[in-house]
Each structure stands twice: as C-alpha cells, then as structure tokens.
Amino acid sequence: MGDVLSTHLDDSRRQYIAEKTGKILKDFFQFYEDQYGVALFNSMRYEIEGTGGPQAQLLWRKVPLDERVIFSGNLFQYLEDNKKWRNRFSLVPHNYGLVLYENKAAYERQIPPRAIINSAGYKILTSVDHYLELVGNSLPAGPAPKSGAAPILKCPTQYPLILWHPYSRHYYFCVMTEPEQEKWLAVFQDCVRHCNNGIPEDSKVEGPAFTDAIRMYRQSKEQYGTWEMLCGNEVQILSNLVMEELGPELKSVISPRMKGKPQERQRQWIQISDAVYRMVYEQTQAHFEAVAAKCEMARPAMESVIRTDMDQIITSKEHLASKIRAFILPKAEVCVRNHVQPYIPSILEALMIPTSQGFTEVRDVFFKEVTDMNLNVINEGGIDKLGEYMEKLSQLAYHPVKMQSCYEKMDQLKLEGLQQRFDVSSASVFKQRAQIHMREQMDNAVYTFETLLHQELGKGPTKEDLCKSIQRILERVLKKYDYDSSTVRKKFFREALLQITIPFLLKKLAPTCKSELPRFQELIFEDFARFILVENTYEEVVLQTVMKDIMQAVKDAAIQRKHNLYRDSMVMHNSDPNLHLLAEGVPIDWGEEYSSGSPGEADLSAEKRRRAKQVVSVIHDDEAGLPYEPCPEMLSPGVPEKEPIPYSASPDSVKELRGLLAKDLQVESPQSATEPLANGTSPRESPQPPEPEREKSSGQQASPLNHTPHEPAPTVAGEEAISAPATPIQRLPSEEEADTDRPKPSDKETGEEVSGQGSHPYVQTTTEDSTGVQTEF
Template sequence: MGDVLSTHLDDARRQHIAEKTGKILTEFGRFYEDQYGVVLFNSMRHEIEGTGLPQAQLLWRKVPLDERIIFSGNLFQYQEDNKKWRNRFSLVPHNYGLVLYENKVAYERQVPPRAVINSAGYKILTSVDQYLELVGNSLPGTTSKSGTAPILKCPTQFPLILWHPSARHYYFCMMTEAEQDKWQAVLQDCIRHCNNGIPEDSKVEGPAFTDAIRMYRQSKELYGTWEMLCGNEVQILSNLVMEELGPELKAELAPRLKGKPQERQRQWIQISDAVYRMVYEQAKAHFEAVLSKLQLARPAMEATIRTDMDQIITSKEHLASKIRAFILPKAEVCVRNHVQPYIPSILEALMVPTSQGFTEVRDVFFKEVTDMNLNVINEGGADKLGEYMEKLSQLAYHPLKMQSCYEKMEPLRLDGLQQRFDVSSTSVFKQRAQIHMREQMDNAVYTFETLLHQELGKGPTKEELCKSIQRILERVLKKYDYDSSSVRKRFFREALLQITIPFLLKKLAPTCKSELPRFQELIFEDFARFILVENTYEEVVLQTVMKDILQAVKEAAVQRKHNLYRDSMVMHNSDPNLHLLAEEEEFWIQAHRGGR
C-alpha cells in the first residue's frame, strides 16, 4: 500500500491537492460568511416575532439517554493489511459510531479499539456482486473478466460491505442470513444517525452552513438534492471538495495504475481514501478557523441587528418588492406549467410510505406497553416495573424493534418525477422521515414514563397500576396521533420545497440570474451583511409555489387514509395545546432556508 501511495501521491501531487482543496474551501468560506449574517438576522427576527411550530402534545427528553450501548456482538472483519478475516467484538454506543475491538476481553480490559467507524455517507451492500459493480463503475475500464480473481472473497454467503465513494471501505461477513439481517438493521441505523450529523439545535451555524453548501453548488450550476450532504460539517466539506477533486484525480491517475483489473481497483480505493483523509484534515482546520472568526464577530452583528431591526426589515421588504415585480410574472408561469401539475403526485408518493411508517411506530409502542402491562399482571407487579421501564426507555434506539417502522419508507419512489426534478436519490427523504419516527417514538415513551411516574406517587395497588397503565397508554396515543400528524405535514411541506425550489431556480436562472446584480444598489451598505439579493430572490421564488404546497397538504389532510388531522377538527374548547399556530409564510421560508 505504501508503494502505491508514494508512487502516485508524491510531494508534488500532494501539494497540488492541498492547493486545490484550499481554493475550494476559501471559495466556500465566502458563501458561509455571507449566509451566516443572513441566517443570524432571520433567527433573531424569528425569535422577536414569535412565529413557530404548532405546540407539541408529547413531552421530549431535555437530557438525552447518554452512555447507553445500542447494540453489541461479534462480526467477522476482513483485514486488508494481511488479507485475512478476523472475528471482532463490535458495539454501537449512543453516538452510533461502530467500535471494533480485538475481542470481548480487550473491551472488558479497556484496551483501545482497533477501529471506530463514523458511517456518514456510506451505503450498505449485502452481496459481493453489488460491491464489484460499484467498484467497477468508480474506475471505468477495470471490469474484471469472468474467471479472474475478484477484488474480495467472502468466506460465507452473507457479507455486509460499507461502501463510500471516496473513503475506505469496510468488509464484514456473518454466518447466517438472520445475523446478516440483524447487523444490516444495526449498521443502517448507524448510517441514518451519522448522516444527520449537524445538531438540530444549531439555530444559526447549521442552517447557514447548509445554505452555503447549496449556494456554492448552485454557483457551479449544480441544483437539486445532493446525496453527499450528510455527516458533520467537516465530512460534508470533504465530500464537496472530493466532488470536484475526485474526477480530476481519476482522469489523471487511472491510466497510470498497473496490474490486473482487480489490482488497479484496489490501488484506486487506497489512493482515494488517502486523498480523502488529506482533504478531511485540511477541511477541519479551515472550517474551525472560519467558524471561530464568525463567532467572534457575532456579538457585534447581534448588536447591530437589535438596534436596526426595523430598518433592516424595511430595507429587505423594499428590495423584495422590487425583485418580486421583476420575477413574479416569469416565476408564476413556470410554477403553473412545470410544477403545479406534479405536486399531487409527489405528495402522494411521499405520504403513503410515511403514513404507514408512523402508523407502525404507534403499533410498536402500543404492543410494547401492552406486553409490559401483561408482565406486571403475571410477574410480580410493581416490583419489576423498574426493569420493564428501563427496557421501554430504550425502545426508540433499538434498531431491531424499530426496523419494522423504518422499512415502511423503503418503497418510496418518485418514478419519472425523480429525473424531472433532478432528485439524485430518495434516500434523503427516507432518512429524514425515519429520524422523525425515532423522535416521535422517544417522545411517546418519555411522555408515558413521566405520566406513569406521577401515578406511582399515589401508591397504587397492582390492579390499580394495570388500569393506570392502560389509561395512560390511551392518553399518550391520542397525543401521539396529534403530534405525528403535525410532524408529517411539516415533513411533506419541507420535502416538496426541497424538490421544487431547486428545479424552479434552475429553470429561471437563464432569464433571471444575470439581472440580479442591478438590485444590489437597493441595499444600504450598513445592512449588507444581513440582506443578500440572491437570498431575497430565492424567497420570492419560494413564495410563488408556497400557496400550492400548503393547499395540496391541506387537501391531503382531508383524506382519512393518511390519518392526518385537519386543522378544522381541533375543537375550540379542547386542550389549548391542540390549537395550531398560524402558518406564517415567513416560518416556511425559514424552514426552507435551514432545511437539509
């Protein structure tokens, strides 16, 4: 391996890679600084004006369940250095990073692990043929002929391979199909969690980062969803660099690789991984420096926003009115002809599997609590209740128990629509819905725990306890029904925006993009950090399609098959938590601005 890297990644090429990476990161940094000011202003305005989501019925954990082990067991792993398979004790802690130890004894003795895998951006493959096809596609002209030795031989029929377009690959195998299915569910949960790597509570840094990524790619005429917008900020930045750098390196180095097809494939995987690690370290240092600079500047920016909030809003609205007068006629025609007819089809494709998934979450929660109640009746009552509740508290984080919920999203297809709207993959929508499912399950469990704890304070008898558990379960399910309806409606709106807005921007770009610079003179220099012509233009485009999206979701809520609450179903004398807050357009603009 060292010879391969020293031959193809000499000092001159490493220097070129560093310079190219630095150029991309510097250009991205300018976008990030621009978006930071805009998102900071929007965030502070949002707090002051108080627009927001409908208030949830279910409670949520303010203190996460840390220090838990999600899963553990043995895996056979392929060692690339000696080309042998070794049995490894493997566990998944609460951060979902797969940890591999030499064996269980090494883990118990706290010997450092052999590997810790952050699986963001990876795909799970369940056959060597799938893997060989992807590897062959990654390096054209190296398809192995029949009868030649493949790049990887698995000792059993049940492999699990973690494949990444740039980083190193990991090879595992199991002894039985049941073990393969179990570990596939576990590793998929790791990928799902690690892909969602930007903290949800990041009100400024996270949305500014994702907006900057989108703006950077749009500046390269890359619209639509991006499959590699996954992981933490440094991983996403590394993927961004590799999106440009990878094809260039491949074109340059592929013809120079020697040996049989499988050997050249193996060399390319090693080279790509080495480059990815170099890029990652450079991206990490650059991102930390830019973020530190912005965080130092933030107090002064906040002071300006507080002082001049009204003037900034007035200035932005004046700019928006001028852009709207120019854009609206073209945008409305584009929406009417190219987007509006397809919204119901997109929505239906999203709603069917998503609603089935949330129904399954409800069913799994109901079954687990009902089983617990039966155990209380049959096996010792309140004495063992703590043990049962401990298991229940882990339910949302149990990959196997949640698998039936997650599987409901797998049939999601946008046939025909996917190509039309330049959706690279439906995985971004599947995983987002699955994360919502996990959150709603945990909220239901935590609400149940809290209400049951209050009931236990009354010292109930065994019979009273069982009745209380049943009563609390019914109460929590009603809250879950309402919350899951709100979450799904929000998810559908955001997904429709993610699909349609990039399409509209791309469609309008030839006639509108070149005209935008002339609007720059309408922005006061003092407010230029908080108002950008490009962002205001996108908001105007968003407003042209928002009415159709809101109307489509509202009409879908009437259809009983989706189990969505209509706003009109909420009684005026019911719990005040049930009343939906007004769906301000500004909120949905912000949801789009920060959405991933």
Template sequence: TPLVCYGCFLTVCLSVCAPAARTRGVMKEFSDVYEQQYPVALFNSVRFEIEGGGGTQSQLLHRKDPLAGRSIFSGSLFQYLEENRKWRNRFVSVPNSYIISLYDSKAAHERGLHPKVSINCAGYKALTSMEEYMELINSSLPDTKGKAGSNPFIKCATQFPLILWHPYARHHYFCVMTEKEQKKWHAVLQDCIRHSNNGLPEDCTVQTPAFTDAVRLYRQAKGHYGTWDMMCGTPTQILANLVMETLDPELKNTIGPRLKGKIQQRQRNWMLISDAVYRQVLSQTSGQYQALVEACEAQRAPLDARLRTDMDQIITSKEHVSSKIRALVLPKAEQLLRNNVQPYINSILDALMEPTSRGFSEVRDVFFRELVEISKNSINGGGKEKLGDHMERLSMLAFHPVKMQSCYEKVEQLNLEGLQQRFSVSSTSVFVNRAQILMGEQMDNAVYTFEQILNQSLEAKGESDLCKTIQRCQDRVLKKYDYDSSTVRKKFFREALLQIIIPYMLQHLSPSCSPELPRFKELIFEDFSRFLLVENVFEEVVLQSVTKDIMMAVKEAAVQRRHNLYRDSIILSNSDPNLNLLGETSPVDWTTKFGGDEPEGSFCGGMAEGGSGKKRRQVVSMIQLDGVPLPYESCLEPLPPEPRSPDSVDEIRDLINPVVEVVLPVSKENQSDVANGMKPVTGTITMEDGVQEQITHVTTMVDDVPRKSPQDKMSPQTILQQLVGSKKQEAEKEHQEEAAIKNAIEEIEIAVQEDDRERIAEVAKSDLESSPPPAKDSSSHLNGEEKIIDPVDVEVILA
C-alpha cells in the first residue's frame, strides 16, 4: 500500500520470500546428490554384510541401553522472557533424550503437561558470562559492532548467568543464585550440547553414509572443504544449517543496514529476524527431506536384489575402474603428500594426542577413585544395602556431567595452532566433541564390565572378604580399560588425521583431476552405473594414497611410553572367554539384589516417555548445600527438598543474609516483657570459626512450655545487649561479650533450684544439642550440673 515505505516492503519480502526460494534451491541440488549417493551407500552396506569386516575385539562389555528409565537432571532456575523482558522462575527437566524442557513449575512437570519451551541443543554454545556473549553478538551483524564494554540489551538478575547461543536460532538466557549452581548447570548444558552434536546414528548403515556424503559433496561443489562446525543435530537441522550458510550473509547485508534504533535494539531485532527465518527454513527442510528419504527407500528392495545377484561383477568392475583412476591420480597425490602433508603429520598427531591421552587417563583415575570409595565402605563395615547404593550410583558414572567434567576439560585444551589454517580446519570443536563422546563410552563400558564381574564373584564366593573381591575385579577391569582405551584412541587419531588431510588433498587435486573423471564412466556397465560413481572412486584412491603414512605415524607413536598406547603387536582378542558370556546377561539391578529400598528423592518427578506414568531415577543430584564436597558426590544421591529460586525481595534477602538461632534463658514471669517480632539492631557477633558478622535484625520468639521459673532472672533484652553490644562499643566488643556472658551465667547459677536439677539439665542438653554452632559458646556452660530456665529463641540475621 502507499502507506508502507519501499524499504520496509522490501525487507518484509526478503524475510518471507528469500528463505523459501533459497531452501527450494538448496534442497533441489542436495536431493540430486543424495539420490546418487543412496545406491552407493547401499552397495557398501551389502558388500560389508557379505564379506564381513575385521576389527579389533573390545575387551570391555557394552551396555545396550544404559539410560533406560532414567533422566539426567532437573531443578529450578531463572529464565529471561523476551516477551515482557522479565525474569521468571522455571522448573527444568533434562530427560535421557537430552532435550531440555522448561515448565512453569515442578507440579506442571509431574502432571505430564506440555513444557513451555523445549530446546534441542544441537549447534548451541553454553556461555557463563555476559562479556563472552556480547563478543559473539557484536560480531554477528555488520555495521552494528558495539564499543568495547557496551551494555547488553538484557540485564541479568544475578551475577551467575547461563546463556545458550546459536548462530541462527533463538538464544536462551538463564541465571542462578550461586556459583556452585552455575558450574553444575553449565556442565549439564554442555552435556546436552555434546550429545545433540554427536552425529547421526551409526546403526543406519545406508541413510547415514548417504546423507553425510551428500552434504560433504554438496559443500565441496561450492568450494567448502574441511570440517564443518554446523554438521550437528538431526538431518533436518543440518540441512537448515546448510541453507543458512549462504542465506544468512545475504540477509545481513540486505536487512542489517535498514535496522534502526540504538545498537542494542538493532542487535535484538536482528536476532528475532534470524530466529524467524531459521524456523521457517527448518520447517521447509523437514518436509522436503522426509519426502526424499521415502522416495529412496521405496527403491531399496529392487536395488538390494540386484546387488546380491551381481555383487561379484560389480566388485570386479569397480576394481578395474579404480586401477585406471589410480594411474591418473597417484603420481600427483604422492607429490602433494610428500611436499605438503608428510612434514606435518607428526605435528598434527602430537597436537591431537597430548590432550586426548590426558583425558582418557583422567577417565581411568575417576573410575579408580570411585572404586576406592566402595572398597573403603566395605572395610568400614558397610552392609550389603550400602554396597547396593554405591553400585547403583556407580552405574551412572559415565552420564554424570559434573563428575565427568574434569575428564572433558582435558580434551578442551586441544589446539592445532598454525596447522588449523594450513589445512582449512574451521575449528577443533568437531574433534573435541568426538573425543569426549568416546571417553564417556569407555567409562560406561568399564563400569558395566566391573558390575558384571563383581556380580559373578559375589554369586560364586559370597560376601566374605568383600574388599579383596572388589580389588581383584578392579584390577581385572583396569587392564581391559587400558587396552580398549589404547585401541579407541588410535582409531580416533587415524580418523582425525583423515578428516584433516583428505579435504586438503581433494582441494588441491580436484582442479587437475576432476575434468578427467567423466571419461572413466565409459568403463562402467550401465546396469552398474548407479552403484559405481567415478567421483566416489576418485576419493577412495586419494584416501588409499595417504592411509599408509597415517597408519605408520600412529604406529610409531604407540611405541612412545608418554602416550600410554599399546603396540599393534599386542593382541588380547578372546583373552577372556568367560567375560564374553557375561555380555549376554541382563544388567544387574543392585537395589533389588541387595533388598534395599530406592533412596527417597532419587527419582526425578517427571513422567516417563510414552506416557507410562513411571518416575525416572535421576543421574545428577540437585545442588548440594555449602560445605558438601562437589567433585565426587554420588551420581544418584537422594535429592534434598527441592531448592526453589526466590520469587520476592524478602526471599532473596533471606538467601543472602543467613539466620543464626541463639537460645537464651528467660523466666516465665518476665515473658510478658519480651515482645515477639523483628527489630533492627546494629552490632556484630563472633561465629564459631572466629569470624565476626554484622547483625541487622533480631527476631524474638517465646517458648510457652510451662516450666518452673527461677527466683531471680534477667530479661532477654539485657542479655542480648550484653551479647551483641552496640555499634559505638565495637572496639571493646570481645571483652564486653565475655563479661556479659560470665555475669549472666553466674546469676543463672544462683537462681537454679536444687530439686529440679536433673530434669531441667536433660531438657537443656536436648535444647543445646539442637542449637546451631554460633550459640555453642554462649550456652555450653549450662550443661552438666547447672540448672537452666525457660529458653527464648532468637533469630539473628547476619549481613
């Protein structure tokens, strides 16, 4: 309409039409590549099934479904609502799918209501500071870079923020009250991101390789070689990222200059636009990819039948074509390898091995320390119920983000330095994430193997000398872990080297070799042309040219003791046939086996998937109270009463200002002189550890339990004044406190009646035992033979 300016109209058209048109274009090109790669992936799958594949046999057992019936974490935190720009208390549940669900309250979660927000963390980053977040925001939109230290467009309610950042999707802002909460939540969020980024399911032996190869070949055709950070999440998310890779810069250049207002407002508006576009692209790629997969799967049966009939002829034809392409490619590949790759292989390998080996070593140490705790329990006379509790907690060690955090941090130090630019590696996050996933798998394999071996030993020998039995099983499992971790690391190093080197070689060989490839299509029979593509054969030839050097480099590294790798000549396959039989048995239910009840509060208050209504056991405990060791608390600790974030100023003040209860004597006759309520007081009090704390308020409560009163008494106001003093007397506080307490005790001793000595002393002892440490010094003289009078509970609020 004439009322709409041309610039706004153009912006709206771009925001609506450009994503749809770009998505259709990208999906059309991708679909063509996917349809070509699907028969090739099917051929490789059927060939592997027929010929079989050799591989090093694992020494540790593998658990099939370790997280069945469990959730990871739940708790309360503040969420920032962009609609009204306010912070709201939310109950957060993290099930075993690692999709974060936010509810209005815990009751809404327990009733099975739909969450307010569900967050799939694929592609996100978990941040713990506004400074780090603003660095990413300031570089996200051209021509809106803020000055250093510019104020963010949101004000965090506390000094402990938690931010989920995504290059395209909506950002999520949270905060908690304590640093310990922040560390635990950050570990949980990182674990959700780690598992969401963990690639596509490997059990899909046709769809997964067809999809990954199609994405790689599509990006290579656009000139993008090397690793890609946004190759994470579901196929739909990856395709949406593929569209946004080219669409996002265009929208920034077109829409960015038209955004008006202050820099914070322009940044906020751009994020809203980016999220809306991303959701639109995500919706479109979902439907189109589903239709593509269904079309290819419909052709699978006839393709599979033809493959099984003509497999020998297809393999012979492929070998013939490979020999011809090898004659063309190998001379160029060997020269490139000799001049530009071989000198850097050892440097790349060292950069990968150091942090990765430290991480796997930390996994071993964490596992060992947990077993030591179980052995200590058996030595100290812990019963079988205690053993059941310890083993139940140990079973979830690999999925405890906080306990595994020390292992994951070692790998995060991975740095390829200058090699990253030379080989076009966008970042090391791909390798870090993969190494962390492998570490978690190895930890769970070690735990599961220990469970099975210990269970077998207890059934054979009983529970006598439990400590020695645990130590024997521990030594047996650690030897197997050392071998398996060595095998897994060497495989990881080989794959990482290939991911770094192969794209570099393809990028340099393709310009000269690709124009020659079409002539090799004439060597392939038309009936086999769908299963044999010269582009794939070309990449296999390049892969074979560098494999020998990579294998040799890893083999030489295994000789060095500092990497804790076994030599390839050491083979332990089938070294423990009895253990292989245990792998077929079901997991041990330690709680049922030892007859213990489920620890109260060890369940997450949520509905199980599928609407079964069963509550899930929770892997990570709630936030612990101050003073409780955090790094090695149990994985399945009984949950304390649900910690609730404050909803009012008074509740926040109560969290910041601790309350100390002090019991002071007062007679029944003088209770009328003591008024219940809170009074502002200025003074200090000396805690048990000698630290002086400021007193801001005193709340007095009188116990109305009838008791015999002494003849001579002091008022609680007088005693309180003698205890805390006034602000003017702070310099002489310690001496005044001692004198006041001494005088008070002397007067109480004189007033005590002899005939009620024993009865009142028992009451005093029970009252004093329930009193907190700060009141210990002022009331400890009332134990034993002295008599006391009726107590008055006084709450002292510390600044």
C-alpha cells in the first residue's frame, strides 16, 4: 500500500508534519531547560542535607541478571505484506524487547532477527472483537460495514494475542491452546510493564526534569491529571506527546479523502499513522539529543553556582514560598476540606485491598518455591542438586508465568467514580507501578536468601544440617520481607494519593490563583532564577496543604491489622549490619560452584549448560516434537521432568494452520484469562508461614515453621506496578516514618526499537517545599 502513503503523505504534508512537530518540541524544551536547573538544585540540596529513612532489611542485587533470556518459544505471527500466518521463534531478553526470529535454527546460527519490538505504550488484547472495536473508533464514523463483510483481521484460532498501539503499527499473534495463550499473555504483559517504565529511576536530575516538564507543558494546555501515554523512554514519550496534538489534526484532514470499504480505510489509517509516528520519532530523537547535550554542557557552571550560593538560594526560596503560601493557603485549605479530604479514606481503601493481596501472594510464592527446593534437595541428592535449584530460584522474580499470580491481584483495582471526579485517565498507572514494586521485592527476598545460604554453605553442612539451615534462613528472610514490603507499600500509597489529588487541586485553584503568580517573580534574585521557579514553588505549597491528611490516613491504615502493615513506631534501624556486609562480595554463580556430575561430563556440556543457564523458562529442545510442548525448564524446581505442565498438544506446522484458515472458521472472542497461569508445582504441598505478628516493638514476627499457610485476606499486602502517567513521590516528610529511600538498580534497559515504536514510563515530578523536602507527584 505504498501508494496510500504517497497519496496522503505527499511532500507538502510531510513538511507540515515536520513544522508542527518542531513547534511542539520547541515549546516543550523551554519547559525542560527551566526544570533542569530546578532538578539539579533539588538533587544537590538533598545530597547535602538529606538523611534518608531507616535502612531496608533486604539486600538488593547490585549486579543485575544481564544477558539472560527471560522467555522463549514459538508463536504464529500474521504478516501484513502477504496476509499470511507464519511460525516464529520468539525470544524475550533481559531488557524485555520481544525478538522474533524466522525459526529456532536461525536463532542458533545467530542470523539477525526479523523484528525487535519495544512494547512500551502497547495494550495486549486477547479478543479480536475488542481489537476491531478499538480500530473502528480510530476513524470518524463512516459508512457502516455490511453484514458478512470480511473483517480487518481474521484469526484462524480462538486464541489471538494482539499488540495494539494508538499511533504505531499493530502486531498480530495467535497460539493453538488456551494454556499457551495464558502463558504468552503473562510474558507480553511483563514486556509492556517494564518497557513502559523506561526512564531510569536512578536518574536524579534528567528524569525528574523531564517528567516535570511533561506535566508543566500539559498543564499549560489545560490538561491535568494522569496521562496514559507517559510510556517508555524520553524520546518515545515525546513522540506520544506530539502525536496527541498532531494526530487529530491529520485525521480530520486525511480521513475524508480516504477511499474504499470501511475495513480498507481502517488498514490505510493504521499504515498512515505508523508512518507519521516514525517521522515524528526520528525528528524528536535528534532534537532531544541536542537539548540534552546542551543541558549537560551547562551543568558544571550551574553546579558551581549552587555550591557557592546554596544558603542564599534556600533563603530566597523560603521567602518566596512564604509569600505564595499567605496568598494561596486560605483558598487551598477550603478546597481540600470540601473536595479532597472526604474521599481520601475511600481512595486509600481501594488501593490497599488489591495491593495488599499482591504482596501477600509474593510472600507465598517465595515461601513455596524455597520450601519445594528444600524438600527436593533432601530427596534428590542434597548439595549436588543445590546449584541447579538455586540457579532457577535466583531468576524467580523475572519469571513472568510464576509471578503472574502476584501481578493479577492488582487487576481488582477499581476507581470508578473517583476516576471521573479526580481526572484519572486510567487505573493502569497504579497497577503497573505496584507490579514493579512486587518484582523488586521478590528479587530482593531471593537475593537475600541466596546470600545467606551461600554464607552457610561455606561451613560445609551435612545434608540434614542443610535442610535446617535453609528453613532457618527462610524464616529470617520472611521477617525482613514483611518489614520492607510494609515500607514500600506505605510509600506507594502516599505517592498514589498525591498523584490523584494534586492535579485535581491545581485544576480547581487555577482560575483564581494562576493568573496572580507572575507578580511573585520579582521576589526571585536574577542570579537564582534558574533554580527557583514560581510555578514549582506554588505547586509545593498546594502539596503541603493535602500532605498532612494523606500522611495521617496512611498512618491510621497501618494500625489496622487487616492491612498487614507495620506501625511507624516499629522500625528496625540497621538491625542486621553483618548481612549488608555480605552484599559487597562477588555475585554468586550457582551453576559453576555447585554443578552436579563428573568433571568430564562438565567439560563436555559446558557450552550447553552456559546457554541453558541463560534461560529463565523455556528454550524448546530439538527433540521436542511439538512447538508448544512444555520444556522441562518450565517446571518448578521440585517437579520431575516426567510430570510436564498440562498443556494440550496442538498443531505444530503452518500447513495445519492454513488448513484451519481454509475452513473459514468463525472467529470466537476468547474470554480474557483471569485465573492464575499454569505454573509447575511441586508434587508436595508444603506449609507456608502465618501472617506476621505486628505487636512486638522490635518489629519481629512469629516463626513460620509448622504452621499452615494463611489465606490472603481481601486486604492483605500486595503490590503491582504503575505503568503510565502517574508521578511517584521521591522523598516525603519523614516524621515518624519508617520508609526507606535507598536507590534501586534500574532494570528497564529497553533499548530495542521497532521503527520508532512508542513506549512510556511513569512520571516523576520533583518539587521542594520551604523546608527542603523533595517530593514527586
């Protein structure tokens, strides 16, 4: 359909697109340069004054599991150029970019892949009907398709997997069985979740400056609240920002000129939109790199001024804040009392129930995996098998299928009514952020367990002593997990409440307050104008008016045992210093240190073991007859290979798939999978720890040994990741708070792109009040 692009995107229209994109980017980068100085000052001030919170109890991985394959297997992909379905070997590396190869042999021969998909900004659909509905809404209403007309997409099976993006191209996959659909749905969702979170969390200046600039720019266009397309890295987010303005204009001009049946017009618009998105992406990338380099060159001079005049800048800012507070506070307090305060408890309750359930599920999955490993180490050779089991356990947090039962708890989050009142575009922002927290806490628990067990193995325990040591270490790690998960959840709740309420307050106050802000500019010394902005200070004052109510609401929730949160007074300050010293050692390679078999066998299979170690879940063996037959690596560490995951056999060739197409099957819309995915489970059910005690002032809990597993109450701890627009709180007032703000390693290296596809992270906006407290909202 090259003629479609040449017809509707001629030279004059391409020139208009380039000019419009340049104008939007110019306006945005003015906000970015302003916010860069503020973010730099806030970062340096916190570095000097910040004391942080209590130390986290769990360790975190300083060396991430790079060069690992998260998942692999076979999928059928629909190729739009020849309108045929082809079998593809699909692989998900550690950066969560979906890689498609012609087949497995092409992967093994290191032939370049057919496509690399960065899934940021995409939605995963399992229903053709739902997809056709979204596509039908992409163009203005035209002639209704005739009954019996061929749809834009015909899937030969009942189990499609469609990647839909509002601006970029779409990808169509299908599988032959429902278990396969559930498995790949979990994998794709994990890819989207991590690619969406594309701005590194350890970026203390560039990240906050960018997200603040996005928020300020959208507010200048009267767009408050969360933004669902805040997805991916900076270039992808900016491309989405441009398309949000440019897309409707092009649609109104191009759609009346498009010819053909409704289905054909839909295909044409998808192609046109994707072509425009690629043009915008390339132009945005060049502009952003230039502005980023400009700010980086100016940074040393700004740092010198900040170090020299830190006290004067702080004094000037506090004076400005006091003047703005005197003007704003009476109006803001009335607005908070009438429109926000009555809804805080209900918002918090809606957030806490699914989040608590998710955290509890993380705890239960970790307990079960370790207990299964312990039982199998006893029954299957002791320490000789330990390396194999620990290699699998170390990757538990990155296993999309095993973690799915934790992630899906957040699907229960409902904000109906609140979304309309507070202008929350989608609850997915909070869901995905909580899910990312879950993965981080699982990995922290696993890594802490690894470190303690490795230390214990240095003592040369017997088989019986090893069993007791594993159980004792498990209890120790669970206590630390309960404390850290409580800390993370309370921080997440405060962030979410601010993300919901602050934009609402700013929008309410804008008509009476925003026009008066320019008169406060004269209170800022010219030398400090790069580090103090009236707009930022105004927002900090508004934030302070509601912060007290939010802090109190979270503190009250911690007192209720049903939420499984520690009280603020129960703080374990650096309770285990020796453990943190262990984390300074070299990363553990379980496969090398504790591999079973004779030295000769190890030498012969070294390359095979190296490749297998890289795969968390599945790379199908050559001997496997069916492309969807489960691989032994998908089994739980405690499951013998002769007990595969119960996936039903399915056709394995494109020829059979064509046969299904030839029958002109009626497409059925599958039910979205809500049940937990089929995970390999141990042949034994093992006891799990009870709900931790919260009454001891030391923050310790009862031993989980010899107890039956506790059922996750409707309000038990859990967490899922916020993926889209919302802006998390970076630092909050720490009065009597037990939260920890230690830096976390970034795991979202989503460098792969497919022809300029969009992606989106969650927003991080940094503000600072007159006391020097930095916050994000």
